[in-house]
Amino acid sequence: MDIIFYHPTFDTPYWIKALSTAIPGARVREWKRGDNEHADYALVWHPPVEMLQGRNLKAVFALGAGVDSILSKLKAHPEMLPEHIPLFRLEDTGMGQQMQEYAVSQVLHWFRRFDDYHALKQQSRWEPLADYQREDFTVGLLGAGVLGSKVAEALAPWGFPLRCWSRTRKTYPGVESFAGHDELPAFLKGTRVLINLLPNTAETVGIINQDLLNQLPDQSYVMNLARGVHLVEADLLKALDSGKLKGAMLDVYSREPLPEESPLWAHPRVAMTPHIAAVTRPAEAVDYIARTIALLEQGKAATGQVDRQRGY
Numbered sequence: 268m269d270i271i272f273y274h275p276t277f278d279t280p281y282w283i284k285a286l287s288t289a290i291p292g293a294r295v296r297e298w299k300r301g302d303n304e305h306a307d308y309a310l311v312w313h314p315p316v317e318m319l320q321g322r323n324l325k326a327v328f329a330l331g332a333g334v335d336s337i338l339s340k341l342k343a344h345p346e347m348l349p350e351h352i353p354l355f356r357l358e359d360t361g362m363g364q365q366m367q368e369y370a371v372s373q374v375l376h377w378f379r380r381f382d383d384y385h386a387l388k389q390q391s392r393w394e395p396l397a398d399y400q401r402e403d404f405t406v407g408l409l410g411a412g413v414l415g416s417k418v419a420e421a422l423a424p425w426g427f428p429l430r431c432w433s434r435t436r437k438t439y440p441g442v443e444s445f446a447g448h449d450e451l452p453a454f455l456k457g458t459r460v461l462i463n464l465l466p467n468t469a470e471t472v473g474i475i476n477q478d479l480l481n482q483l484p485d486q487s488y489v490m491n492l493a494r495g496v497h498l499v500e501a502d503l504l505k506a507l508d509s510g511k512l513k514g515a516m517l518d519v520y521s522r523e524p525l526p527e528e529s530p531l532w533a534h535p536r537v538a539m540t541p542h543i544a545a546v547t548r549p550a551e552a553v554d555y556i557a558r559t560i561a562l563l564e565q566g567k568a569a570t571g572q573v574d575r576q577r578g579y
């Protein structure tokens with residue numbers, strides 16, 4: 268079995284060694300421009316069109332959870348990957364735990380008013396504040412798939428009311444489920460902390476805009492952990508400045524790296540990280556890819572296949 272690998276920034280020798288060890292009999296090589304030799308599987312992130320085009324692959328694996336960049340490239344170059352070749356993505360592979368750490372720590376930060384205490388410290392003010400009540404601190408997850416469900420699981424023991432919004436109804440224990448566009452207003456109405464874990468699709472782009480933010484209770488919080496294009500940054504800044512929103516925690520941006528001139532950098536109530544909420548963990552990812560290839564080789568069904576029509 269021949270496997271080609273391409274990632275613009277990963278430690279390629281590590282991956283090739285780990286994949287060769289995990290998949291018995293596999294010949295794994297780094298794909299380089301001009302390589303048109305046979306391959307059964309391709310493992311990719313931001314692939315050049317010529318890497319995939321015209322090959323009789325058994326499957327392609329995206330080396331991350333979100334497949335928006337590869338799907339948008341496919342829109343411009345449909346010949347890159349014919350419909351009959353399945354595209355898989357990484358499901359969790361260690362990202363679930365990272366999202367749990369990120370979301371739980373930030374929800375607790377806001378709930379214990381550490382943002383307010385930080386502002387008071389800047390003014391050398393000693394001022395105990397009133398506690399927030401758990402029942403007023405409903406956490407709402409936009410997107411309740413692999414990562415959203417893991418975040419809900421980690422928040423559950425903290426006792427905050429939990430709800431999620433997805434395309435299809437969920438039955439996660441202790442999480443109120445809202446499904447489809449008709450139920451979005453009801454979901455937003457009671458959500459004090461909004462955490463975005465949607466995929467980037469034609470339906471979700473720009474979803475966190477002025478209209479959506481206005482439907483949240485006053486003094487709400489927004490955490491964007493999915494993709495920058497979900498959030499209209501100008502609308503977020505307006506909502507912060509009007510007092511509608513109390514704070515925002517952003518990991519992803521409309522442009523990455525975020526340009527120096529972005530007003531987000533200086534805003535006192537915007538906390539930021541540089542797209543690190545959950546990164547691909549190589550050992551877990553190799554294990555998932557090896558298990559999935561073994562299932563495919565046996566003609567068995569495997570999870571993680573992207574629905575190209577749906578866009579995620």
Ligand SMILES: NC(=O)C1=CN([C@@H]2O[C@H](COP(=O)(O)OP(=O)(O)OC[C@H]3O[C@@H](n4cnc5c(N)ncnc54)[C@H](OP(=O)(O)O)[C@@H]3O)[C@@H](O)[C@H]2O)C=CC1
Nearest residue numbers: 332333410411412413414433434435466470492493544545
């Ligand atoms: N910042 C970072 O470091 C990282 C960001 N990400 C981002 O997180 C995203 C989510 O990942 P993951 O949880 O694995 O994805 P999943 O595909 O498992 O989950 C997506 C969720 O979004 C819901 N959804 C999709 N479209 C709609 C819609 N139109 N209306 C309502 N709900 C919708 C799905 O609903 P249903 O369940 O009904 O299908 C599902 O619950 C990735 O696409 C990626 O962009 C991922 C990893 C790291």
Ligand SMILES: O=C(O)C(=O)CO
Nearest residue numbers: 331332333545546547
């Ligand atoms: O896996 C993804 O989709 C990511 O955003 C990784 O940072």
